[in-house]
Amino acid sequence: MNEDTLLELFKDAARDIAQKEFKSLSWETRIETLGIDSVALFEIFGQLEEDLDLEFDDNELKNIRTLSDLRALISQ
Numbered sequence: 001m002n003e004d005t006l007l008e009l010f011k012d013a014a015r016d017i018a019q020k021e022f023k024s025l026s027w028e029t030r031i032e033t034l035g036i037d038s039v040a041l042f043e044i045f046g047q048l049e050e051d052l053d054l055e056f057d058d059n060e061l062k063n064i065r066t067l068s069d070l071r072a073l074i075s076q
Contacts, residue, residue: 003027006071007026007027009048009051009052010044010048010070013044013048014034014036014044017040018036018040020034020035022034025067026067027071028066029066029067030065031064031065031066031070060073
């Protein structure tokens with residue numbers, strides 16, 4: 001999967017779940033700056049699992065600080 005597609009999937013899931021627009025996301029974006037609470041964030045991760053047909057380990061998700069960290073987890 002190409003990186004732009006992955007970023008769009010995150011953006012779409014975040015918009016749908018957090019009910020916010022995220023226009024300028026990059027791989028360096030710190031998730032804490034997005035104003036998404038932890039429950040919504042785990043829902044976003046769940047949506048990505050479904051979209052990508054993956055299963056993330058909850059302990060690994062706790063260490064995600066940037067979208068680049070998420071990209072690295074997905075590419076494992």
